[in-house]
Amino acid sequence: MAINSLIxxxxxxxxxxxxxxxxxxxxxxxxxxxxxxxxxxYQACVLLLPESDGSYVSHSQSDCIFxxxxxxxxxxxxxxxxxxxCIVETAQTELAFTVQxxxxxxxxxxxxxxxxxxxxxxAAFLFTxxxxxxxxxAILADPCLxxxxxxxxxxxxxxxxxxxxxxxxxxxxxxxxxxxxLFAQLASxxxxxxxxxxxxxxxxxxxxxxxxxxxxxxxxxxxxxxxDNEHLQQNKWSRFLHxxxxxxxxxxxxxxxxxxxxxxxSLSGRPQYxxxxxxxxxxxxxxDITYAKQRELAYKNAKEKAESANSAKSQxxxxxxHEIRTPMNAILGMVELLADTELNSQQREWLxxxxxxxxxxxxxxxxxxDFSKIESGILELDLTRVELKQQLKSIAAxxxxxxxDLLKFEVKIDEQLPDxxxxxxxxxxQILFNLIGNAFKYTSYGQITFSAKVEGEFLHLCVSxxxxxxxxxxxxxxxxxxxxxxxSVKRKQQGVGLGLSITKKIVEAMNGSIHCQSKPNEGxxxxxxxxxxxxxxxxxxxxxIEGLRKLKVLVAEDNPANQVLIRALLEKLGHDxxxxxxGSQALNKAKAEQYDLVLMDMMMPVMDGLTATQYxxxxxxxxxxxxxxxANAGQDDKEKCLAVGMNKVLTKPIRFNVLEEAIASIxxx
Numbered sequence: 001m002a003i004n005s006l007i008x009x010x011x012x013x014x015x016x017x018x019x020x021x022x023x024x025x026x027x028x029x030x031x032x033x034x035x036x037x038x039x040x041x042y043q044a045c046v047l048l049l050p051e052s053d054g055s056y057v058s059h060s061q062s063d064c065i066f067x068x069x070x071x072x073x074x075x076x077x078x079x080x081x082x083x084x085x086c087i088v089e090t091a092q093t094e095l096a097f098t099v100q101x102x103x104x105x106x107x108x109x110x111x112x113x114x115x116x117x118x119x120x121x122x123a124a125f126l127f128t129x130x131x132x133x134x135x136x137x138a139i140l141a142d143p144c145l146x147x148x149x150x151x152x153x154x155x156x157x158x159x160x161x162x163x164x165x166x167x168x169x170x171x172x173x174x175x176x177x178x179x180x181x182l183f184a185q186l187a188s189x190x191x192x193x194x195x196x197x198x199x200x201x202x203x204x205x206x207x208x209x210x211x212x213x214x215x216x217x218x219x220x221x222x223x224x225x226x227x228d229n230e231h232l233q234q235n236k237w238s239r240f241l242h243x244x245x246x247x248x249x250x251x252x253x254x255x256x257x258x259x260x261x262x263x264x265x266s267l268s269g270r271p272q273y274x275x276x277x278x279x280x281x282x283x284x285x286x287x288d289i290t291y292a293k294q295r296e297l298a299y300k301n302a303k304e305k306a307e308s309a310n311s312a313k314s315q316x317x318x319x320x321x322h323e324i325r326t327p328m329n330a331i332l333g334m335v336e337l338l339a340d341t342e343l344n345s346q347q348r349e350w351l352x353x354x355x356x357x358x359x360x361x362x363x364x365x366x367x368x369x370d371f372s373k374i375e376s377g378i379l380e381l382d383l384t385r386v387e388l389k390q391q392l393k394s395i396a397a398x399x400x401x402x403x404x405d406l407l408k409f410e411v412k413i414d415e416q417l418p419d420x421x422x423x424x425x426x427x428x429x430q431i432l433f434n435l436i437g438n439a440f441k442y443t444s445y446g447q448i449t450f451s452a453k454v455e456g457e458f459l460h461l462c463v464s465x466x467x468x469x470x471x472x473x474x475x476x477x478x479x480x481x482x483x484x485x486x487x488s489v490k491r492k493q494q495g496v497g498l499g500l501s502i503t504k505k506i507v508e509a510m511n512g513s514i515h516c517q518s519k520p521n522e523g524x525x526x527x528x529x530x531x532x533x534x535x536x537x538x539x540x541x542x543x544x545i546e547g548l549r550k551l552k553v554l555v556a557e558d559n560p561a562n563q564v565l566i567r568a569l570l571e572k573l574g575h576d577x578x579x580x581x582x583g584s585q586a587l588n589k590a591k592a593e594q595y596d597l598v599l600m601d602m603m604m605p606v607m608d609g610l611t612a613t614q615y616x617x618x619x620x621x622x623x624x625x626x627x628x629x630x631a632n633a634g635q636d637d638k639e640k641c642l643a644v645g646m647n648k649v650l651t652k653p654i655r656f657n658v659l660e661e662a663i664a665s666i667x668x669x
Contacts, residue, residue: 006039006134007144009338010347013354015148016331019155020361028152028159029062035148039139043107043129047156050122056096059123060156065104066126071096076113080124085114085140087130114140116150118560123153147561151327179295189287192267196281198222198244203286213286216259227258247271247279254289264293324365325631329652330561331358336656337568362653381424381509385535388421388459389413392452395432399440399450406445414453421459422533427506434499435463435526442524443467458512459532464525470518478516479504548664551575551596556586556612557629558604562652566599566629569656573663583612590616595624597663600646602630602637610644617645625666629654 007015018031029045036042044063048056048071056071071077074096079086091097091108098105112127132139139145190205190213200217217225223241230237243250249270257263269284335355343351396411403409432450439448446466453460470478481501507514512530553575557563567577578595580586584607586600598616600609609628616622628641631652638649648662 005144006138006142007035007148009144009334010350011035012144012147013335013350016151017354019148019151022155023159025060025062025156025159028155032148032152033062036145039134039142039145040112040127040130040132042112042127042131044127046126046128047153048124048126049157050124056124060160063107065107069100069104072099077115077124080113080115081117083140084146085112085136087112087132087136112136112139114146114149116146116153121153121157125149125153143560147327189285191283192217192269192286193272193283194222194281196279198241198282200225201281216257225258226255230255230258244282262290263288264290323631325362325652326559327561328358328362328365329631329654330559330565332362332653333565333569333655334561337565337572340572381427383422383424386421386423386425386428387419388423389415389417389419391425391429392417392432395429395436396450399436399448402440403448407440407443408447410447410449412449412451412453414451417452417454417459418532418534420535422535423530424510427510428530431503431506431528432461432463434503435461435528438499438526439463439465439467439524446523455529457531458529461528461530462525464523466523469520469522469524470516471520475516475518479514548573548667551663551667552578552594553597553599554578554580554586554589554595555599556580556583556604556609557599557601558582559601562601566654569654569659572656573660583607583609586612587615587620590620590622597666598624598626599629599650600626602628602641610640613641613646614644627662 005012015031015035019028022028022031032045033042044061044066046058046062046066046069047060049059050056054073054077056073056077058066058069058071061067072095074094076086076088076094077096088094088097088111089109091100091105091111097108097111100108107128110128110130112130112132114125114127116123116125190203192200192204193202194200199219199221201219203213203217205213222244223237226237240250240253251268253267255265255267257265265286266289267284267286269282272280272283274280332355335351335358338351339348339355392413393411396409396413400409400411436448436450443465444467448463448465451460451462479500481498504514507528507530510530512528514526514528516524516526518524553570555563555566555570555577557566557579558581563579567579570577575597578589578593580589582604583600586598587607589595590598598613600613602609604612613626613628616626625647626645628637628646628649629652630637630641630649641649647666650658650662
């Protein structure tokens with residue numbers, strides 16, 4: 001399908017990459033201004049987000065004069081929502097503009113409004129003092145520009161949320177630091193002494209509590225100073241008094257004092273002897289640890305709240321990952337389609353850069369999603385028959401392309417390995433990609449070695465390198481989430497510090513173990529042992545895909561970019577495609593016409609894919625194959641899809657060969 005656009009695919013790839021890697025608003029607005037300069041120029045750009053009453057408030061802006069501005073709903077915004085955008089020539093004609101401060105109103109002549117009502121945020125962009133070098137209709141209809149603005153909107157919102165979270169955590173840290181400092185200032189210690197019968201004879205403090213402690217300790221036996229709760233803890237006191245009878249030193253014995261208010265005391269002491277070495281009692285120090293005990297209880301409560309918040313965070317990450325995967329599906333798919341067209345060498349090189357960047361971004365998103373699944377306890381294994389040696393060689397071959405004259409990559413795959421095992425091929429590959437990828441990341445020259453062999457009932461995978469190594473202090477934390485070692489080292493790639501944490505969790509989920517040995521400037525070795533089940537070789541009959549007949553396919557997908565991608569993939573296979581934006585539209589089209597296959601997105605407005613499928617099966621008695629399209633196909637999602645009558649679940653990003661094989665598996669006997 002041809003798409004008329006002022007912005008080329010190459011410019012789009014660069015723009016999306018720039019947005020992805022930008023880390024502040026100034027850089028983002030600068031990239032946007034350079035991108036659109038050939039088509040229109042402007043003075044300032046403002047991102048507006050809608051309120052519940054239809055008005056707008058400024059969220060991000062290239063000029064601080066527009067910060068915290070309110071924009072009531074006016075005819076210009078109404079027109080922009082309907083037409084996608086409009087230009088307001090004079091500020092005096094629009095209520096939303098006239099209510100602004102004088103300094104702002106003076107800048108609002110020839111303001112271009114572009115509304116993104118088809119985006120998640122329903123946002124609008126203002127471009128002040130605009131001078132269009134292209135037709136307004138062409139600018140407003142440019143799908144690439146709208147995609148860039150959607151991604152820019154999402155990035156600006158993400159940066160703002162991250163900044164707010166950082167400020168919040170900094171405030172919490174300051175509060176905790178202040179509490180700790182105050183506790184240290186108010187903490188007090190004092191001396192005590194007993195006779196040989198363990199009766200207190202002296203206490204000495206340096207504050208106004210001296211008389212209080214004298215009253216509750218002097219002339220009283222050590223065994224009687226605890227309150228009623230302490231008297232119930234016979235084992236605790238029996239062990240303590242036994243130490244005293246043995247004339248042993250003791251440290252930090254904690255108990256609650258028998259007083260008219262809650263007082264916790266910590267005692268430390270050692271036996272005392274006279275000149276003739278006769279035991280004469282104990283002497284030591286005591287401190288009031290009441291505040292510490294109260295903080296311990298507060299910490300326990302805070303930990304429980306933090307765990308609850310952490311669970312909510314994990315759910316949020318899963319939702320965000322789903323939303324990010326949807327446009328990523330279009331990006332990767334379009335790049336894959338472009339790679340299959342006639343390109344010159346320079347175009348193919350640029351496309352390769354875009355593809356590698358998009359793949360890296362997809363990997364980071366997958367790491368975040370996997371981490372959220374692990375934290376939520378929903379990481380599942382998809383066990384199936386794996387052609388082991390073939391998979392290991394395939395993974396190694398991908399990394400072999402990265403070796404150079406300075407860096408060699410050696411592969412040692414034992415031929416005694418079983419041909420087939422029962423495992424999760426995706427998770428197995430994820431383990432190796434993380435470990436070998438890390439080796440290349442931290443090794444500039446020397447050698448990287450990947451070996452695989454059988455040791456008893458275990459599959460032993462080993463990745464070693466001659467890279468920068470890991471210090472002993474850092475080895476303790478390498479499997480912690482969001483941890484990166486050697487952060488001062490210049491690396492070939494960047495990450496978020498989740499790879500090893502996720503790898504360890506996957507290995508443990510497979511009932512295996514992972515260990516690391518390393519020395520700085522000498523290298524690192526990761527060793528993974530996984531139990532495995534040998535499977536007899538069972539070759540599948542190849543699918544005769546070439547013999548597949550032309551199908552009428554109904555695609556229910558609300559994202560325009562994904563619609564273009566899926567249509568292109570299906571038409572490449574020779575099928576007729578009909579599109580529906582929502583589940584309800586899909587129902588109407590299925591009632592009006594007969595289709596051979598339905599591809600149904602799970603998350604759509606008006607009616608989602610699960611509801612639409614359930615209606616097709618129960619109310620319409622439709623028996624055509626239905627494939628689910630989803631950006632987050634966990635085991636729960638798959639079970640929900642199958643439960644309502646779907647035949648297969650395809651995970652975004654949809655790849656050509658996966659779609660081809662899925663269709664062939666249903667329609668070829």
